[in-house]
Amino acid sequence: MIIGLAWKSLRHRRLTAALTVASIALAVLLLLGVERMRTESRTSFAATISGTDLIVGARSSPVHLLLSSVFHIGNATNNIRRDTARALSERPEVAWTIPIALGDTHRGYRVIGTTGAYFEHFRFGAGRSLAFEAGKPLTADDEAVLGADVAHRLQYRLGSSIVLAHGAGEVSFVLHDDRPLRVVGILARTGTPVDRGVFVPLAALDAVHAAANVQGESDPLAAALKQRDGSSGGSLTAVLVGLKSRSAALGVQRSIGEYAGEPLTAILPAVTLLEVWEITGVVERTLLAVSSMVVVAGLAGMLVALLTSSSERRREMAILRSVGARPAHVAGLILGEATLLTLAGIASGVLALYVGLLLARGWIAARFGLFLAVAWPSAHELALMALVAAAGCLIGLIPAWRTYRVSLADGMTVRI
């Protein structure tokens, strides 16, 4: 009954109420958005690779190697020789290897030079292997397999022919248009960066690069580097390694680090992912602190609105007292309004979060390779909402208490 009055009172003061709700909604949106990004990025990253025991690349920071080879974030600084990869695959502990060569693009999408082993051994999520929506894996040197996003966005079908561009930028001026590739397979959607990849045989990459070298290299240093890479039959960015026994991972990792042929880094993906979280954790905590402050500011705005209106509303309170409302009722009315405002703010914030997620997920996936699931609020998010609701009610106690005292003193007649 008091809540009914509170609702009608708020409806009467729509504008102030709407502004208060909007400020709380924005605060909640920010708080939940930060939290959602944090958890979603972790689950999304963790689901991107599974079943791979080691990733081997040129000596560099493990985090850098992981991000560039699996998540396609940033570019590898150095390459490894192909004979190194061959030596690796011949080790007795190794069950399978997937060579990966990055550095080219196709209309803004990353080109991954690899072999048929990719489609056989790569696992994501909870150990799921890649499935084909249409077509088949790579077999010949002039073929390409597309991720689901690439195929749908660029409207490629089986049999379409594509041309690679050198460099990882969205726009490239060096097109390898003398060597078109034929699309032979389109992968089913995975919700990982695989969807945004163009998979080509290593030989196809070698061919286009050889052609580029023939055209001449204006940078003598780059030319020298190319020559060095080329001397050992092409280069690779990284090798994904599956072991016969996972328990051997640490030993193999150590011995790869001591490989005499060239300086290498071997990482355990799960361990390196933890390092990534350690780095991003600082940012996440800062964002969480900032968004908590915004929530406090939003609730403070509500407090100001309620306190400002409370002096205007002394007559209203006096009338309510005259029709039999006790001071507790009148205080309850104000508390009820604070509660309704907070709850409406939280509900609008959550709604805005989901609308925002639906609208932005495509862009976030394209821009950051982060695949956000639109799922029900997690227990932690519900706890955050409950915390905001509790804080709103608690803050509502301040104007409610003030109104209680004023109402007790005023009785049914307002004395100014």
Added chain:
Amino acid sequence: MGEGWDGGHLHAIREGMVTTPYHAQGSRTCALTPPTPSPTTGAVAALRDVTFAWNRQAPPVLHIRQLDIAPRERVFLRGPSGSGKTTLLNLLAGVVLPQRGSVSVLGTDFGSLGGAARDRFRADHVGFVFQLFNLIPYLTVVENVVLPCLFSKRRRERAIATSGSVDADALRLLQHLDMADPAVLARPATDLSAGQQQRVAAARALVGAPELVIADEATSALDADRRAAFLDLLFRECAAAGAAIVFVSHDASAAHAFDRTIELGSSSLPPAGARQHLGAARRR
């Protein structure tokens, strides 16, 4: 407190007769009550030896030796600003308690009740009409009228007993007050004219048939014609509901319509030395 302080003067003028003020011990208080033996049992409201001050240091703003209001009685309570009208009204409503003496309504001594119980008692038995801005702006006309039934089970039950439902009783009263026009009911309460608002407030005071209706400057915002018409409606409905009415005003022009006029005396809040005697026995 010395001789210069006359306190609140209470004059009862019954059937046009001026009675002499009763002076209590010392000149600081005088109270005046009807000379006839007052009904202590069956009275709607009874005050005995009531002294009230807003705090312990302040001089009392009101002293009343005896005041009884009979069932269905229509009492006009007149006094200038600061004469203690508001205080008396708050005492009758049980919003405040006197420092000394007793206030009882329908035989219940407010001194024996806690604050919440007095609030409940008021909700059950007393209806109010104020000067202006009587209505809750965010409620419709009918919602405003049924407000007391929200807080008082007794008045809710009485309203339902009379008309079948709370809303029906509100409409019945509004109809009696010429306010049942759907076009009027559909408008927000604050869009109504002053006269219409006061009629809605009267309907609210009467819903669920309380025994006592207190009107505080209820006609001050109305012009003379509307004032008379409003009083007629109020009297008629109070009579129909069997309610006594205490009508408080600074303006005596309506006093003739009432059974009895009580006049409150001097202004009570200026410092003791500067106090002016405004009240006693000046009328007719």
